[in-house]
Amino acid sequence: MENNNYMLSVKNLKKYFNTPGGKLHAVDDVTFDIPKGTTLGVVGESGCGKSTLGRTILHLHPKTSGQIIFNGRDISDVSKAELHELRKEMQIIFQDPFSSIDPRMSVKQLIAEPLKIYKLCNSKEEIEQKVRETMDTVGLASRLADSYAHELDGGRRQRIGIGRAIILNPSFIVCDEPVSALDVSIQAQVLNLMMDLQEQRNLTYIFITHNLSVVKHISNDIMVMYLGTAVEKADSKELFKHQYHPYTKALISAIPRVDIDNKSDRILIKGEITSPIEPPNACRFAPRCEYATERCHNEFPQLEEVEPGHFVACHRVRELNNL
Amino acid sequence: MGENTLLSVEDLVVKYFLRTSTCEAVNGVSFTIEKGERVGLVGETGAGKTTTALSILDLVPNPPGRIVSGKIILNGEDIRTKSIADVRKIRGNDVAMNFQDPMTSLNPVMTVGDQIMEVVRLHNDIGKFEAMDKAKEMLELVGIPGERYLEYPHQFSGGMKQRVLIAMALACNPKLLIADEPTSALDVTIQAQVLDLINGLRERLGMSLLLITHDLGVVAETCDRVMIMYAGSIVESGTIRAVYKNIKHPYTKGLFGSIPRLDIESDRLEPIKGMMPDPSNLPEGCAFCERCPNAVEACKTQRPKLEDIGDGHLVACFNPLKEEA
Numbered sequence: 001m002e003n004n005n006y007m008l009s010v011k012n013l014k015k016y017f018n019t020p021g022g023k024l025h026a027v028d029d030v031t032f033d034i035p036k037g038t039t040l041g042v043v044g045e046s047g048c049g050k051s052t053l054g055r056t057i058l059h060l061h062p063k064t065s066g067q068i069i070f071n072g073r074d075i076s077d078v079s080k081a082e083l084h085e086l087r088k089e090m091q092i093i094f095q096d097p098f099s100s101i102d103p104r105m106s107v108k109q110l111i112a113e114p115l116k117i118y119k120l121c122n123s124k125e126e127i128e129q130k131v132r133e134t135m136d137t138v139g140l141a142s143r144l145a146d147s148y149a150h151e152l153d154g155g156r157r158q159r160i161g162i163g164r165a166i167i168l169n170p171s172f173i174v175c176d177e178p179v180s181a182l183d184v185s186i187q188a189q190v191l192n193l194m195m196d197l198q199e200q201r202n203l204t205y206i207f208i209t210h211n212l213s214v215v216k217h218i219s220n221d222i223m224v225m226y227l228g229t230a231v232e233k234a235d236s237k238e239l240f241k242h243q244y245h246p247y248t249k250a251l252i253s254a255i256p257r258v259d260i261d262n263k264s265d266r267i268l269i270k271g272e273i274t275s276p277i278e279p280p281n282a283c284r285f286a287p288r289c290e291y292a293t294e295r296c297h298n299e300f301p302q303l304e305e306v307e308p309g310h311f312v313a314c315h316r317v318r319e320l321n322n323l
Numbered sequence: 324m325g326e327n328t329l330l331s332v333e334d335l336v337v338k339y340f341l342r343t344s345t346c347e348a349v350n351g352v353s354f355t356i357e358k359g360e361r362v363g364l365v366g367e368t369g370a371g372k373t374t375t376a377l378s379i380l381d382l383v384p385n386p387p388g389r390i391v392s393g394k395i396i397l398n399g400e401d402i403r404t405k406s407i408a409d410v411r412k413i414r415g416n417d418v419a420m421n422f423q424d425p426m427t428s429l430n431p432v433m434t435v436g437d438q439i440m441e442v443v444r445l446h447n448d449i450g451k452f453e454a455m456d457k458a459k460e461m462l463e464l465v466g467i468p469g470e471r472y473l474e475y476p477h478q479f480s481g482g483m484k485q486r487v488l489i490a491m492a493l494a495c496n497p498k499l500l501i502a503d504e505p506t507s508a509l510d511v512t513i514q515a516q517v518l519d520l521i522n523g524l525r526e527r528l529g530m531s532l533l534l535i536t537h538d539l540g541v542v543a544e545t546c547d548r549v550m551i552m553y554a555g556s557i558v559e560s561g562t563i564r565a566v567y568k569n570i571k572h573p574y575t576k577g578l579f580g581s582i583p584r585l586d587i588e589s590d591r592l593e594p595i596k597g598m599m600p601d602p603s604n605l606p607e608g609c610a611f612c613e614r615c616p617n618a619v620e621a622c623k624t625q626r627p628k629l630e631d632i633g634d635g636h637l638v639a640c641f642n643p644l645k646e647e648a
Contacts, residue, residue, distance in 0.1 A: 045512065251511060251512060257586070
């Protein structure tokens with residue numbers, strides 16, 4: 001029944017947090033599929049729920065409702081023991097290479113830790129062998145094996161994070177802003193590494209970032225999120241050519257461009273992101289949208305396919321874009 | 324020095340003297356900023372951008388840092404020969420600085436209005452109520468309703484805090500605004516709002532801008548001229564068009580190759596291999612030599628000087644890139 005070409009299918013996933021002010025809708029009714037060996041880029045600004053989405057998929061946060069199907073198997077409600085086994089298959093790379101790594105462990109220990117947790121090796125030699133291989137794969141010189149994180153720069157630390165994620169040979173990795181703490185030249189090195197790994201190991205990525213040029217570079221499909229909801233989803237090239245949702249348009253036009261001959265006309269959005277606590281059941285972008293009508297303030301728009309493979313959640317999408 | 328020159332930095336050398344080593348943060352940097360000009364200073368972490376900016380205001384933390392040599396001439400007078408009291412008058416009044424992190428640059432236990440008022444009263448001999456009106460006016464100027472005067476920084480979002488800092492920096496009509504990564508901590512749509520604001524205000528108030536950033540796109544959209552800095556030296560500078568369209572220095576090319584482009588389809592990025600040298604242990608020759616695909620014999624032993632290759636386009640390289648066919 002389930003399509004076997006999908007590594008991950010997420011259906012109507014919701015994650016609400018309880019706060020003193022009411023329920024905070026961090027992820028609200030998000031649905032998508034990721035084909036095997038491809039990358040889904042998730043973009044949005046701070047507080048749009050993109051990190052929560054990644055973490056909820058990995059069961060790092062318990063979900064509120066919805067279905068998660070991983071490799072053809074429903075993992076929405078798995079036991080702790082099953083989850084432990086599943087984690088071998090699904091890993092995460094964290095944003096901040098400065099705080100996500102234990103400062104008291106050496107590079108060697110850090111990379112070996114997953115192997116020890118899963119007791120996958122029978123001897124110390126085997127562990128060392130695997131650690132050496134992994135360090136080599138992620139481009140860490142073997143002389144650094146006994147170094148500690150504080151002796152290394154951000155790019156190398158992030159390589160440790162990648163090493164820890166791939167040593168168990170997972171098939172799926174959630175990359176949560178893996179390059180945003182790095183300088184551009186180092187960022188490019190790490191992005192290239194991640195793309196090489198994907199090609200060699202047929203990895204499937206969810207790539208979460210606020211950096212639109214990075215996401216265009218690495219993703220096959222892109223999903224744009226705004227305040228917990230998916231507003232637009234399409235093939236990466238298609239999305240950068242045609243944007244249909246007013247928020248996506250503004251977001252893409254706001255990227256500062258290096259190309260000085262082709263200046264885009266920036267669309268400035270008024271105001272700031274509204275509160276995600278107990279939001280009205282309506283379009284989340286409506287308060288800032290210049291095209292908003294009565295209907296936008298009263299009815300929640302569902303994602304609909306306006307062109308093959310191009311999904312938009314906007315009541316006025318057809319009328320505004322002459323589709 | 325031309326009549327229109329507002330600031331001229333000549334052969335600036337700044338070092339941080341640490342217990343075991345000496346960090347050469349800025350090594351002989353020279354540049355000028357004209358009245359009303361917008362200049363971008365681009366480089367990666369540790370290139371010496373912020374130290375250069377701090378030197379202009381004589382704010383390099385001392386110890387361990389010290390301006391070893393060089394001149395900083397503002398309006399025809401060398402700041403380094405002035406007394407502390409005189410320099411204080413310049414800070415905030417003639418030259419204002421906007422720091423990177425809006426979350427930590429504001430005092431959390433003072434209302435934003437009082438913080439702006441503090442600046443106004445320090446530099447102008449005016450009464451409390453007049454200063455309060457001025458503070459409200461500044462808030463309105465950066466697009467914050469004046470009645471939020473009595474609120475505390477935690478009640479503002481990141482973009483709003485950055486606006487408050489801009490209001491504070493502009494409160495005394497400075498001739499030069501130094502903005503140190505003003506938008507790096509902000510989301511793109513908010514970044515667009517803040518850049519728009521800085522640009523609009525600069526035009527209205529006619530001040531000069533020194534924008535420090537690592538984002539080549541931001542510079543392209545806001546500045547007239549750009550200076551690329553690497554390991555404490557300016558390696559290339561010129562008008563935006565000259566530098567972006569006719570890249571001469573291999574490091575500049577590496578920087579451009581590292582950014583994923585929206586306008587060009589490419590499969591792989593072309594990053595610069597290796598890393599920036601340790602500033603306490605700079606090589607004898609060109610600091611970029613080890614990572615440079617164009618390096619020649621001279622690069623290992625001599626430091627290249629900035630030379631004009633026409634149209635005010637300056638490059639410090641023994642073997643600059645050729646014109647692309």
